[in-house]
Amino acid sequence: ETDPAKIKLGTAEAPGTRVRVLGRVHHLRSQKDVIFVTLKDGYGHMQCVFTGRLIKTYAAMTLTLETSLAIHGELRSLPPKAHAPLDRELHADFFSVVGTAVGDKEAITNKVQEGGDPQTLLDNRHLVLRGDNASSVMKVRAAVTRAFRQTYVETRLTEVTPPAMVQTQVEGGATLFEFNYYGEKAYLTQSSQLYLETCLASMGDVFCICPSFRAEKSLTRRHLSEYTHIEAELDFIVFDDLLDHLENVICRVIDITLADPVIASYVKELNPDFTPPARPFRRMKYADAIEWLKENDIPNEEGQPHAFGDDIAEAAERRMTDILDVPIFLTHFPVEIKAFYMKKDDSDKRVTESVDVLMPGVGEIVGGSMRMDDYEELMAAYKREGIDPAPYYWYTDQRRYGTSPHGGYGLGLERFLAWMCGRFTVRECALYPRFAYRCTP
Numbered sequence: 054e055t056d057p058a059k060i061k062l063g064t065a066e067a068p069g070t071r072v073r074v075l076g077r078v079h080h081l082r083s084q085k086d087v088i089f090v091t092l093k094d095g096y097g098h099m100q101c102v103f104t105g106r107l108i109k110t111y112a113a114m115t116l117t118l119e120t121s122l123a124i125h126g127e128l129r130s131l132p133p134k135a136h137a138p139l140d141r142e143l144h145a146d147f148f149s150v151v152g153t154a155v156g157d158k159e160a161i162t163n164k165v166q167e168g169g170d171p172q173t174l175l176d177n178r179h180l181v182l183r184g185d186n187a188s189s190v191m192k193v194r195a196a197v198t199r200a201f202r203q204t205y206v207e208t209r210l211t212e213v214t215p216p217a218m219v220q221t222q223v224e225g226g227a228t229l230f231e232f233n234y235y236g237e238k239a240y241l242t243q244s245s246q247l248y249l250e251t252c253l254a255s256m257g258d259v260f261c262i263c264p265s266f267r268a269e270k271s272l273t274r275r276h277l278s279e280y281t282h283i284e285a286e287l288d289f290i291v292f293d294d295l296l297d298h299l300e301n302v303i304c305r306v307i308d309i310t311l312a313d314p315v316i317a318s319y320v321k322e323l324n325p326d327f328t329p330p331a332r333p334f335r336r337m338k339y340a341d342a343i344e345w346l347k348e349n350d351i352p353n354e355e356g357q358p359h360a361f362g363d364d365i366a367e368a369a370e371r372r373m374t375d376i377l378d379v380p381i382f383l384t385h386f387p388v389e390i391k392a393f394y395m396k397k398d399d400s401d402k403r404v405t406e407s408v409d410v411l412m413p414g415v416g417e418i419v420g421g422s423m424r425m426d427d428y429e430e431l432m433a434a435y436k437r438e439g440i441d442p443a444p445y446y447w448y449t450d451q452r453r454y455g456t457s458p459h460g461g462y463g464l465g466l467e468r469f470l471a472w473m474c475g476r477f478t479v480r481e482c483a484l485y486p487r488f489a490y491r492c493t494p
Protein backbone atom coordinates (compact mmCIF):
# COMPACT_ATOMS: atom_id res chain seq x y z
CA GLU A 54 0.00 0.00 0.00
CA THR A 55 1.29 3.50 -0.82
CA ASP A 56 1.31 6.21 1.83
CA PRO A 57 -1.83 8.37 1.92
CA ALA A 58 -1.40 12.02 0.89
CA LYS A 59 0.53 14.15 3.36
CA ILE A 60 -1.45 17.16 4.58
CA LYS A 61 -0.69 20.11 6.81
CA LEU A 62 -2.97 20.39 9.80
CA GLY A 63 -5.78 22.89 9.52
CA THR A 64 -6.31 22.27 5.81
CA ALA A 65 -9.85 21.50 4.76
CA GLU A 66 -9.76 17.88 3.60
CA ALA A 67 -13.16 16.23 3.36
CA PRO A 68 -14.24 13.76 6.04
CA GLY A 69 -13.76 10.20 4.85
CA THR A 70 -10.39 10.99 3.26
CA ARG A 71 -7.38 8.92 4.31
CA VAL A 72 -4.42 11.16 5.07
CA ARG A 73 -0.96 11.22 6.59
CA VAL A 74 -0.09 13.95 9.07
CA LEU A 75 3.27 14.85 10.59
CA GLY A 76 3.68 16.86 13.74
CA ARG A 77 4.43 16.90 17.43
CA VAL A 78 2.36 15.82 20.41
CA HIS A 79 0.82 18.96 21.90
CA HIS A 80 -1.63 17.39 24.34
CA LEU A 81 -2.01 13.82 25.42
CA ARG A 82 -4.97 12.20 27.15
CA SER A 83 -4.97 8.47 27.86
CA GLN A 84 -8.06 6.53 28.79
CA LYS A 85 -8.61 2.81 29.20
CA ASP A 86 -9.40 2.03 25.56
CA VAL A 87 -8.37 5.18 23.78
CA ILE A 88 -5.55 7.71 23.56
CA PHE A 89 -6.31 11.22 22.34
CA VAL A 90 -3.29 12.93 20.85
CA THR A 91 -3.53 16.57 19.85
CA LEU A 92 -0.96 16.97 17.12
CA LYS A 93 0.49 20.36 16.11
CA ASP A 94 2.61 21.18 13.09
CA GLY A 95 2.77 24.97 13.11
CA TYR A 96 -0.17 25.24 10.72
CA GLY A 97 -2.89 23.93 12.99
CA HIS A 98 -3.89 21.35 15.54
CA MET A 99 -5.68 18.07 15.07
CA GLN A 100 -7.09 15.58 17.49
CA CYS A 101 -5.95 12.07 16.60
CA VAL A 102 -7.67 9.08 18.12
CA PHE A 103 -5.73 5.88 18.80
CA THR A 104 -7.73 2.76 19.63
CA GLY A 105 -7.50 -1.05 19.48
CA ARG A 106 -4.12 -2.59 18.76
CA LEU A 107 -2.48 0.87 18.31
CA ILE A 108 -2.69 1.65 22.01
CA LYS A 109 -1.23 -1.71 23.02
CA THR A 110 2.11 -0.80 21.41
CA TYR A 111 5.14 0.17 23.48
CA ALA A 112 5.45 3.42 21.50
CA ALA A 113 1.89 4.43 22.36
CA MET A 114 2.26 3.55 26.01
CA THR A 115 5.43 5.62 26.37
CA LEU A 116 4.40 8.66 24.31
CA THR A 117 5.55 12.01 25.70
CA LEU A 118 4.72 15.59 24.83
CA GLU A 119 6.66 17.00 21.86
CA THR A 120 7.39 13.57 20.39
CA SER A 121 7.15 13.91 16.63
CA LEU A 122 4.88 11.43 14.91
CA ALA A 123 3.70 10.34 11.50
CA ILE A 124 0.06 9.28 11.71
CA HIS A 125 -2.06 7.66 9.02
CA GLY A 126 -5.80 7.54 9.36
CA GLU A 127 -9.22 8.62 8.24
CA LEU A 128 -10.73 12.06 8.82
CA ARG A 129 -14.10 11.99 10.53
CA SER A 130 -16.30 14.99 11.17
CA LEU A 131 -17.15 15.90 14.72
CA PRO A 132 -20.51 17.14 15.89
CA PRO A 133 -20.17 20.92 16.31
CA LYS A 134 -19.45 21.90 19.90
CA ALA A 135 -19.42 25.39 21.33
CA HIS A 136 -15.88 25.29 22.64
CA ALA A 137 -14.25 22.86 20.23
CA PRO A 138 -12.56 24.80 17.41
CA LEU A 139 -11.91 21.58 15.52
CA ASP A 140 -14.67 20.17 13.38
CA ARG A 141 -12.89 16.92 12.49
CA GLU A 142 -10.56 14.39 14.00
CA LEU A 143 -8.27 11.73 12.67
CA HIS A 144 -8.96 8.07 13.41
CA ALA A 145 -5.50 6.57 13.35
CA ASP A 146 -4.84 3.17 11.88
CA PHE A 147 -1.05 3.47 11.85
CA PHE A 148 1.55 5.69 13.47
CA SER A 149 5.30 5.81 13.80
CA VAL A 150 7.60 7.81 16.02
CA VAL A 151 9.77 10.16 13.95
CA GLY A 152 11.63 11.70 16.87
CA THR A 153 11.35 10.91 20.55
CA ALA A 154 11.12 13.65 23.18
CA VAL A 155 12.90 13.33 26.46
CA GLY A 156 11.62 14.35 29.82
CA ASP A 157 8.47 13.90 31.66
CA LYS A 158 5.29 15.63 30.75
CA GLU A 159 5.22 17.91 33.78
CA ALA A 160 8.65 19.41 33.20
CA ILE A 161 7.98 20.57 29.69
CA THR A 162 4.42 21.64 30.39
CA ASN A 163 5.66 23.87 33.18
CA LYS A 164 8.32 25.34 30.97
CA VAL A 165 6.04 26.24 28.12
CA GLN A 166 3.28 27.70 30.23
CA GLU A 167 2.91 31.35 31.08
CA GLY A 168 3.00 32.39 34.68
CA GLY A 169 6.00 30.24 35.48
CA ASP A 170 9.25 31.47 36.98
CA PRO A 171 10.46 34.28 34.68
CA GLN A 172 14.11 33.17 34.64
CA THR A 173 13.15 29.59 33.78
CA LEU A 174 10.89 30.85 31.00
CA LEU A 175 13.66 33.06 29.60
CA ASP A 176 16.29 30.29 29.77
CA ASN A 177 13.85 28.02 27.97
CA ARG A 178 12.60 30.46 25.38
CA HIS A 179 13.23 27.81 22.70
CA LEU A 180 10.68 25.57 24.43
CA VAL A 181 8.34 28.41 25.38
CA LEU A 182 8.04 29.14 21.65
CA ARG A 183 6.40 25.73 21.30
CA GLY A 184 3.47 26.93 23.39
CA ASP A 185 0.25 28.34 21.97
CA ASN A 186 0.57 31.90 23.26
CA ALA A 187 4.18 32.50 22.30
CA SER A 188 3.73 31.06 18.82
CA SER A 189 0.52 33.06 18.28
CA VAL A 190 2.35 36.29 19.14
CA MET A 191 5.04 35.39 16.60
CA LYS A 192 2.44 34.74 13.93
CA VAL A 193 0.74 38.04 14.64
CA ARG A 194 4.19 39.61 14.44
CA ALA A 195 4.72 38.15 10.98
CA ALA A 196 1.30 39.39 9.85
CA VAL A 197 1.89 42.89 11.25
CA THR A 198 5.30 43.10 9.57
CA ARG A 199 3.71 42.06 6.29
CA ALA A 200 0.93 44.63 6.80
CA PHE A 201 3.45 47.45 7.31
CA ARG A 202 5.22 46.49 4.09
CA GLN A 203 1.93 46.32 2.21
CA THR A 204 0.80 49.68 3.60
CA TYR A 205 4.06 51.33 2.58
CA VAL A 206 3.94 49.81 -0.87
CA GLU A 207 0.35 51.06 -1.25
CA THR A 208 1.50 54.58 -0.36
CA ARG A 209 4.54 54.33 -2.65
CA LEU A 210 7.37 54.26 -0.15
CA THR A 211 10.52 52.46 -1.26
CA GLU A 212 12.16 49.97 1.08
CA VAL A 213 15.87 50.37 1.76
CA THR A 214 18.32 48.54 4.01
CA PRO A 215 20.64 50.95 5.84
CA PRO A 216 23.74 49.63 7.63
CA ALA A 217 23.63 48.29 11.19
CA MET A 218 27.30 49.19 11.76
CA VAL A 219 27.79 52.95 11.93
CA GLN A 220 30.06 55.68 13.26
CA THR A 221 27.43 58.26 14.27
CA GLN A 222 24.90 58.39 17.09
CA VAL A 223 21.30 59.42 16.56
CA GLU A 224 19.61 59.25 19.94
CA GLY A 225 22.34 60.23 22.41
CA GLY A 226 25.65 58.71 23.42
CA ALA A 227 24.40 57.02 26.60
CA THR A 228 22.80 54.03 24.88
CA LEU A 229 25.46 53.32 22.25
CA PHE A 230 26.84 49.81 21.80
CA GLU A 231 30.44 50.34 20.80
CA PHE A 232 32.69 47.83 19.06
CA ASN A 233 36.05 47.55 17.38
CA TYR A 234 35.72 47.92 13.61
CA TYR A 235 39.12 47.00 12.11
CA GLY A 236 40.77 49.13 14.76
CA GLU A 237 38.30 52.00 14.48
CA LYS A 238 35.54 52.83 16.89
CA ALA A 239 32.08 51.95 15.57
CA TYR A 240 28.59 51.45 16.94
CA LEU A 241 25.53 49.32 16.40
CA THR A 242 22.91 51.64 14.97
CA GLN A 243 20.30 53.22 17.26
CA SER A 244 18.13 54.30 14.33
CA SER A 245 18.41 54.36 10.55
CA GLN A 246 16.83 57.79 10.32
CA LEU A 247 19.87 59.73 9.18
CA TYR A 248 20.47 57.25 6.36
CA LEU A 249 16.82 57.33 5.31
CA GLU A 250 17.07 61.11 4.99
CA THR A 251 19.88 60.71 2.46
CA CYS A 252 17.62 58.60 0.22
CA LEU A 253 14.82 61.13 -0.26
CA ALA A 254 16.47 63.11 -3.05
CA SER A 255 16.51 60.24 -5.51
CA MET A 256 14.29 57.51 -4.12
CA GLY A 257 11.34 59.53 -2.89
CA ASP A 258 9.72 58.56 0.40
CA VAL A 259 11.45 55.57 1.98
CA PHE A 260 11.10 53.09 4.81
CA CYS A 261 13.10 50.32 6.46
CA ILE A 262 12.38 47.45 8.83
CA CYS A 263 15.69 46.76 10.55
CA PRO A 264 17.06 46.03 13.98
CA SER A 265 18.12 48.96 16.16
CA PHE A 266 20.31 48.59 19.21
CA ARG A 267 20.25 50.43 22.52
CA ALA A 268 22.41 49.76 25.55
CA GLU A 269 19.55 50.34 28.00
CA LYS A 270 20.90 49.24 31.33
CA SER A 271 17.63 49.56 33.22
CA LEU A 272 15.24 46.64 33.13
CA THR A 273 11.80 47.83 32.11
CA ARG A 274 8.74 46.30 30.53
CA ARG A 275 9.32 48.07 27.26
CA HIS A 276 13.07 48.33 26.66
CA LEU A 277 15.07 45.84 24.64
CA SER A 278 18.74 46.02 23.69
CA GLU A 279 17.89 44.88 20.16
CA TYR A 280 14.50 45.67 18.70
CA THR A 281 12.89 45.82 15.29
CA HIS A 282 12.59 49.41 14.20
CA ILE A 283 10.10 50.35 11.52
CA GLU A 284 11.20 53.74 10.21
CA ALA A 285 9.90 55.98 7.45
CA GLU A 286 10.98 59.31 6.02
CA LEU A 287 8.75 61.60 3.94
CA ASP A 288 9.85 64.43 1.66
CA PHE A 289 8.22 67.84 1.09
CA ILE A 290 5.76 67.62 3.96
CA VAL A 291 4.57 69.80 6.82
CA PHE A 292 4.14 68.58 10.39
CA ASP A 293 0.40 67.90 10.02
CA ASP A 294 1.11 65.66 7.02
CA LEU A 295 3.35 63.56 9.25
CA LEU A 296 0.60 63.15 11.86
CA ASP A 297 -2.00 62.27 9.21
CA HIS A 298 0.36 59.75 7.65
CA LEU A 299 1.00 58.09 11.03
CA GLU A 300 -2.71 57.79 11.75
CA ASN A 301 -3.36 56.33 8.29
CA VAL A 302 -0.52 53.82 8.56
CA ILE A 303 -1.44 52.58 12.05
CA CYS A 304 -5.12 52.14 11.13
CA ARG A 305 -4.38 50.52 7.77
CA VAL A 306 -1.93 48.06 9.35
CA ILE A 307 -4.55 47.01 11.90
CA ASP A 308 -7.20 46.61 9.18
CA ILE A 309 -4.94 44.46 7.00
CA THR A 310 -3.81 42.35 9.96
CA LEU A 311 -7.32 41.65 11.22
CA ALA A 312 -8.65 40.93 7.72
CA ASP A 313 -6.94 37.54 8.00
CA PRO A 314 -9.41 35.44 10.05
CA VAL A 315 -6.73 33.15 11.49
CA ILE A 316 -4.59 36.06 12.65
CA ALA A 317 -7.69 37.84 13.97
CA SER A 318 -8.49 34.75 16.05
CA TYR A 319 -4.99 34.83 17.58
CA VAL A 320 -5.38 38.51 18.47
CA LYS A 321 -8.78 37.77 19.99
CA GLU A 322 -7.34 34.97 22.13
CA LEU A 323 -4.32 36.98 23.23
CA ASN A 324 -6.17 40.24 23.80
CA PRO A 325 -9.95 39.74 23.94
CA ASP A 326 -10.54 43.47 24.52
CA PHE A 327 -8.66 44.68 21.46
CA THR A 328 -10.62 47.00 19.21
CA PRO A 329 -9.14 49.08 16.39
CA PRO A 330 -8.72 52.66 17.64
CA ALA A 331 -11.25 55.32 16.71
CA ARG A 332 -10.17 58.13 14.40
CA PRO A 333 -9.07 60.86 14.61
CA PHE A 334 -6.44 60.16 17.28
CA ARG A 335 -6.35 62.59 20.15
CA ARG A 336 -3.73 65.31 19.61
CA MET A 337 -2.18 66.82 22.71
CA LYS A 338 0.68 69.27 23.03
CA TYR A 339 3.48 68.53 25.47
CA ALA A 340 2.65 71.74 27.37
CA ASP A 341 -0.95 70.57 27.82
CA ALA A 342 0.23 67.13 28.96
CA ILE A 343 2.34 68.84 31.64
CA GLU A 344 -0.77 70.71 32.82
CA TRP A 345 -2.80 67.51 32.76
CA LEU A 346 -0.18 65.67 34.85
CA LYS A 347 -0.12 68.53 37.37
CA GLU A 348 -3.91 68.55 37.67
CA ASN A 349 -3.99 64.80 38.12
CA ASP A 350 -1.26 64.79 40.79
CA ILE A 351 1.06 62.57 38.79
CA PRO A 352 4.58 63.56 39.90
CA ASN A 353 7.78 63.75 37.85
CA GLU A 354 10.82 61.50 38.41
CA GLU A 355 11.95 63.54 41.41
CA GLY A 356 8.53 63.16 43.03
CA GLN A 357 7.75 66.84 42.29
CA PRO A 358 4.80 68.22 40.32
CA HIS A 359 5.58 68.29 36.59
CA ALA A 360 6.91 71.57 35.15
CA PHE A 361 7.52 72.69 31.55
CA GLY A 362 10.89 71.28 30.46
CA ASP A 363 10.57 68.01 32.39
CA ASP A 364 10.98 64.73 30.62
CA ILE A 365 7.74 62.80 30.90
CA ALA A 366 9.10 59.56 32.32
CA GLU A 367 7.82 56.09 31.49
CA ALA A 368 5.64 55.70 34.61
CA ALA A 369 3.90 59.07 34.27
CA GLU A 370 3.45 58.65 30.54
CA ARG A 371 1.85 55.25 30.96
CA ARG A 372 -0.47 56.41 33.73
CA MET A 373 -1.68 59.28 31.60
CA THR A 374 -2.21 57.02 28.59
CA ASP A 375 -4.00 54.38 30.66
CA ILE A 376 -6.35 56.95 32.19
CA LEU A 377 -7.18 58.62 28.86
CA ASP A 378 -7.35 55.10 27.31
CA VAL A 379 -7.04 56.18 23.66
CA PRO A 380 -4.09 56.58 21.28
CA ILE A 381 -2.49 60.00 21.76
CA PHE A 382 -0.32 62.08 19.47
CA LEU A 383 1.82 63.92 22.02
CA THR A 384 3.43 66.81 20.15
CA HIS A 385 5.72 69.85 20.45
CA PHE A 386 8.31 68.67 22.99
CA PRO A 387 10.83 71.25 24.25
CA VAL A 388 14.10 71.54 22.33
CA GLU A 389 16.20 70.58 25.38
CA ILE A 390 14.69 67.13 25.91
CA LYS A 391 14.68 66.08 22.25
CA ALA A 392 17.29 65.00 19.70
CA PHE A 393 19.61 67.47 17.94
CA TYR A 394 18.05 67.02 14.47
CA MET A 395 14.50 68.07 15.33
CA LYS A 396 13.07 71.16 13.66
CA LYS A 397 11.86 73.98 15.86
CA ASP A 398 8.28 75.18 15.72
CA ASP A 399 8.20 78.52 13.86
CA SER A 400 5.54 79.93 16.18
CA ASP A 401 7.29 78.90 19.42
CA LYS A 402 11.04 78.37 19.23
CA ARG A 403 11.11 76.69 22.67
CA VAL A 404 9.53 73.58 21.18
CA THR A 405 10.09 71.19 18.28
CA GLU A 406 7.81 69.80 15.61
CA SER A 407 7.96 66.41 17.27
CA VAL A 408 5.49 63.65 18.05
CA ASP A 409 5.34 60.59 20.25
CA VAL A 410 2.46 58.19 19.66
CA LEU A 411 1.25 56.79 22.98
CA MET A 412 -0.87 53.66 23.31
CA PRO A 413 -2.77 52.43 26.38
CA GLY A 414 -0.89 49.73 28.28
CA VAL A 415 2.47 50.54 26.69
CA GLY A 416 2.95 54.29 26.30
CA GLU A 417 5.29 55.49 23.56
CA ILE A 418 5.33 53.27 20.47
CA VAL A 419 6.45 55.91 17.94
CA GLY A 420 8.89 58.81 18.02
CA GLY A 421 9.01 61.18 15.09
CA SER A 422 9.60 64.75 13.99
CA MET A 423 10.21 67.23 11.23
CA ARG A 424 13.95 67.53 10.58
CA MET A 425 16.12 70.61 10.71
CA ASP A 426 16.57 71.36 7.01
CA ASP A 427 18.65 74.54 7.35
CA TYR A 428 22.43 74.13 7.22
CA GLU A 429 23.32 76.86 9.75
CA GLU A 430 20.68 75.74 12.18
CA LEU A 431 21.94 72.16 12.06
CA MET A 432 25.53 73.29 12.67
CA ALA A 433 24.33 75.22 15.73
CA ALA A 434 22.44 72.13 16.93
CA TYR A 435 25.57 69.94 16.79
CA LYS A 436 27.35 72.57 18.83
CA ARG A 437 24.55 72.84 21.39
CA GLU A 438 24.61 69.05 21.87
CA GLY A 439 28.42 68.83 21.96
CA ILE A 440 28.46 66.64 18.85
CA ASP A 441 31.52 66.73 16.58
CA PRO A 442 30.03 67.51 13.14
CA ALA A 443 32.91 65.88 11.21
CA PRO A 444 31.57 62.29 11.09
CA TYR A 445 28.17 63.69 10.07
CA TYR A 446 29.44 65.32 6.87
CA TRP A 447 27.24 63.09 4.71
CA TYR A 448 24.16 63.97 6.77
CA THR A 449 24.97 67.68 6.80
CA ASP A 450 25.48 67.59 3.01
CA GLN A 451 21.77 66.98 2.55
CA ARG A 452 21.34 70.62 3.61
CA ARG A 453 23.91 71.78 1.06
CA TYR A 454 22.60 69.95 -1.99
CA GLY A 455 18.94 70.87 -2.40
CA THR A 456 17.45 70.78 1.05
CA SER A 457 13.72 70.22 1.63
CA PRO A 458 11.15 70.24 4.42
CA HIS A 459 10.94 66.61 5.49
CA GLY A 460 10.19 64.42 8.45
CA GLY A 461 9.73 60.89 9.61
CA TYR A 462 9.44 58.54 12.52
CA GLY A 463 10.46 55.27 14.08
CA LEU A 464 8.02 52.72 15.45
CA GLY A 465 9.05 49.93 17.82
CA LEU A 466 7.52 46.74 16.40
CA GLU A 467 7.65 44.92 19.75
CA ARG A 468 5.87 47.82 21.45
CA PHE A 469 3.21 47.90 18.76
CA LEU A 470 2.69 44.15 19.31
CA ALA A 471 2.64 44.46 23.10
CA TRP A 472 -0.21 46.92 22.63
CA MET A 473 -2.10 44.92 20.01
CA CYS A 474 -1.63 41.52 21.65
CA GLY A 475 -2.11 42.81 25.21
CA ARG A 476 1.28 41.54 26.39
CA PHE A 477 2.70 42.74 29.69
CA THR A 478 6.18 43.25 28.24
CA VAL A 479 7.88 43.68 24.88
CA ARG A 480 10.02 40.67 25.79
CA GLU A 481 7.10 38.45 24.83
CA CYS A 482 7.01 40.06 21.39
CA ALA A 483 10.59 39.29 20.29
CA LEU A 484 11.58 35.83 19.09
CA TYR A 485 14.63 35.72 21.36
CA PRO A 486 14.56 38.91 23.44
CA ARG A 487 17.79 40.77 24.07
CA PHE A 488 17.85 43.09 27.05
CA ALA A 489 20.29 44.09 29.77
CA TYR A 490 22.45 41.11 30.74
CA ARG A 491 20.52 38.60 28.60
CA CYS A 492 21.98 37.36 25.34
CA THR A 493 20.90 33.67 25.66
CA PRO A 494 19.45 31.62 24.10
Ligand code: 4AD
Nearest residue numbers: 244246267276277280284418419420461462463465
Ligand atom coordinates in the same frame (compact mmCIF):
# COMPACT_ATOMS: atom_id res chain seq x y z
O1 4AD B 1 11.98 57.63 20.04
P1 4AD B 1 13.15 56.97 19.37
O2 4AD B 1 14.42 56.92 20.12
O3 4AD B 1 13.32 57.73 17.99
C1 4AD B 1 14.28 57.46 17.06
O4 4AD B 1 15.11 56.59 17.12
C2 4AD B 1 14.12 58.25 15.80
N1 4AD B 1 15.46 58.48 15.23
C3 4AD B 1 13.25 57.49 14.86
C4 4AD B 1 12.98 58.22 13.57
O5 4AD B 1 12.50 59.34 13.61
N2 4AD B 1 13.25 57.59 12.45
O6 4AD B 1 12.76 55.50 18.97
C5 4AD B 1 11.65 55.27 18.14
C6 4AD B 1 10.81 54.13 18.68
C7 4AD B 1 10.24 54.37 20.08
O7 4AD B 1 9.06 55.13 20.01
C8 4AD B 1 10.00 52.97 20.56
O8 4AD B 1 8.78 52.46 20.05
C9 4AD B 1 11.14 52.20 19.93
O9 4AD B 1 11.61 52.96 18.85
N3 4AD B 1 12.22 52.02 20.89
C10 4AD B 1 12.44 50.87 21.56
N4 4AD B 1 11.79 49.69 21.57
C11 4AD B 1 12.27 48.71 22.36
N5 4AD B 1 13.36 48.83 23.12
C12 4AD B 1 14.05 49.99 23.15
N6 4AD B 1 15.14 50.11 23.90
C13 4AD B 1 13.60 51.08 22.34
N7 4AD B 1 14.03 52.34 22.12
C14 4AD B 1 13.18 52.89 21.24
Ligand code: MG
Nearest residue numbers: 409417419420
Ligand atom coordinates in the same frame (compact mmCIF):
# COMPACT_ATOMS: atom_id res chain seq x y z
MG1 MG C 1 11.38 58.41 21.82
